[in-house]
Amino acid sequence: xxxxxxxxxxxxxxxxxxxxxxxxxxxxxxxxxxxxxxxxxxxxxxxxxxxxxxxxxxxxxxxxxxxxxxxxxxxxxxxxxxxxxxxxxxxxxxxxxxxxxxxxxxxxxxxxxxxxxxxxxxxx
Numbered sequence: 001x002x003x004x005x006x007x008x009x010x011x012x013x014x015x016x017x018x019x020x021x022x023x024x025x026x027x028x029x030x031x032x033x034x035x036x037x038x039x040x041x042x043x044x045x046x047x048x049x050x051x052x053x054x055x056x057x058x059x060x061x062x063x064x065x066x067x068x069x070x071x072x073x074x075x076x077x078x079x080x081x082x083x084x085x086x087x088x089x090x091x092x093x094x095x096x097x098x099x100x101x102x103x104x105x106x107x108x109x110x111x112x113x114x115x116x117x118x119x120x121x122x123x124x
Contacts, residue, residue, distance in 0.1 A: 017062040024058050024066060035084040051080060099123065 001009065013019045031050060051073070058070030073080050103119050 020061050021063050021066055024054070024061060027054055027057075031084065051077075051084060 009022075013022060031054060055070045055074050055077075058066050059074075061067050061070075100120065103123060104116060107116050107119065
């Protein structure tokens with residue numbers, strides 16, 4: 001960060017809630033970055049095991065949006081753990097689905113299935 005950005009961050013972090021939110025955000029970023037790559041986070045704990053600690057801290061945060069987000073993660077903790085431990089990603093499939101939906105939106109109301117099929121083949 002340059003001096004101006006660093007000054008803004010330090011000023012925002014003077015607020016206790018903002019400081020807690022930035023700490024939680026940095027910690028969640030570290031958890032996700034460590035996931036699926038056989039890495040460990042800074043304190044050598046497994047990311048999937050550390051998610052419980054993160055959720056507990058986030059639930060007690062003064063920011064309602066963070067607490068609600070943590071409750072949502074806790075409600076589907078099995079999927080969250082799987083995401084943090086499995087080495088593969090669904091990103092490739094999601095990208096193809098996004099491309100298909102974009103082409104469908106562009107063709108909406110203009111043509112039928114034949115044009116959609118042709119555009120999908122040409123786009124590949």
